[in-house]
Amino acid sequence: MRVLVTGGAGFIGANFVLRTAARRSEVRIRVLDKLTYAANPATLASVADTVELVQGDIADAELVDSLVADSDLVVHFAAESHNDNSLSDPSAFVQTNLVGTYTLLEAVRRHQVRFHHISTDEVYGDLELDDPARFTEHTPYNPSSPYSSTKAGSDLLVRAWVRSFQVPATISNCSNNYGPYQHVEKFIPRQITNVLSGVRPRLYGDGRNVRDWIHVDDHNDAVWTIIEKGTIGETYLIGADGEVDNRTVVETILELLGRPRDAFDFVTDRPGHDRRYAIDSTRLRTELGWQPQYVDFRSGLSATIDWYREHESWWQTAKDAAEQKYAVTEKVLG
Numbered sequence: 001m002r003v004l005v006t007g008g009a010g011f012i013g014a015n016f017v018l019r020t021a022a023r024r025s026e027v028r029i030r031v032l033d034k035l036t037y038a039a040n041p042a043t044l045a046s047v048a049d050t051v052e053l054v055q056g057d058i059a060d061a062e063l064v065d066s067l068v069a070d071s072d073l074v075v076h077f078a079a080e081s082h083n084d085n086s087l088s089d090p091s092a093f094v095q096t097n098l099v100g101t102y103t104l105l106e107a108v109r110r111h112q113v114r115f116h117h118i119s120t121d122e123v124y125g126d127l128e129l130d131d132p133a134r135f136t137e138h139t140p141y142n143p144s145s146p147y148s149s150t151k152a153g154s155d156l157l158v159r160a161w162v163r164s165f166q167v168p169a170t171i172s173n174c175s176n177n178y179g180p181y182q183h184v185e186k187f188i189p190r191q192i193t194n195v196l197s198g199v200r201p202r203l204y205g206d207g208r209n210v211r212d213w214i215h216v217d218d219h220n221d222a223v224w225t226i227i228e229k230g231t232i233g234e235t236y237l238i239g240a241d242g243e244v245d246n247r248t249v250v251e252t253i254l255e256l257l258g259r260p261r262d263a264f265d266f267v268t269d270r271p272g273h274d275r276r277y278a279i280d281s282t283r284l285r286t287e288l289g290w291q292p293q294y295v296d297f298r299s300g301l302s303a304t305i306d307w308y309r310e311h312e313s314w315w316q317t318a319k320d321a322a323e324q325k326y327a328v329t330e331k332v333l334g
Helices: 013-022 041-047 061-070 083-088 093-113 147-163 187-196 216-229 244-257 280-288 299-311 312-329
Strands: 002-006 030-034 052-054 071-074 115-122 167-174 176-178 202-203 210-215 235-238 243-245 264-266
Touching: 002 013, 002 202, 013 030, 013 216, 030 041, 030 061, 071 093, 071 216, 083 093, 083 147, 083 243, 083 312, 093 115, 093 147, 115 147, 115 176, 115 216, 147 167, 167 216, 176 187, 176 216, 176 299, 187 299, 187 312, 202 244, 210 216, 210 244, 210 299, 216 235, 216 280, 235 280, 243 244, 244 299, 299 312
Parallel strands: 002 030, 002 071, 030 052, 071 115, 115 167, 167 235, 176 210, 202 264
Antiparallel strands: 210 243
16 A cells, blocks of 8 residues: 655644554655654654655645655645744744645546545534533534634545545544654643753643543554544544543653742643643544543653653754744743
């Protein structure tokens, strides 16, 4: 099988490539990645002999067409994904998440190549903290940021190309991922690397915003399950019942690293900050038989801390750049 992985040098995509290369010798992998700040080709160094890395833009129609024509499957991870960046400059999110997805869809339509689209639970908006409901495949879209709205738009493009042009595609919407190789601008690696660098972690607002955490390996195993067993045209939600509020996450990181649980600062809240995400993955589990392996968030978090402690050379340069950006926007409260 010839698989084209877009965004395969980023966090989730690179983990997908590494896990696929290790477990599926019959798969020939080619990665298409723009190699922006959020990607790191060093992540793929261990598979450089077997995985081809093509630097390029998913909105480049000629390049995309040539790569899709030589593929049996496209797994589309590539996206602008950091909410803070979408608030300061939405244009890149429109170009990559909408125009880029359109470009890929036109290519797979021409060549009738199987397509799987990776999306997020943020397209559904947020839930109240005391709401017993969780997102399902039938939850109406209600995005709140340029990031989530452009991802919602890309989902709708995929659905339209399935219905209008019979593109053989599936969609998955996943909860927040954590694990190795995640960029230090993201919440969990930022807090871990702050503590490792001797800097106090920082929490937006009151710290009670809830995210539904899933280990990146569980996410990618679910993606393969959908590719192999899912019904064309359908959407599947991927979650591991990992709801934890941000304050508890930071306190746990501090505790695991031997620091006082209250050794953090509150900062001004992000505009439009979603309150709670929660995924109901019943359909994926009952219809396709997937189950998460990392069911204990604390142990998964501990392993993630160990990885960042052991790979400082991977994240240190990006850390300095990320914190310089945060220094402009964050104000410590109290």
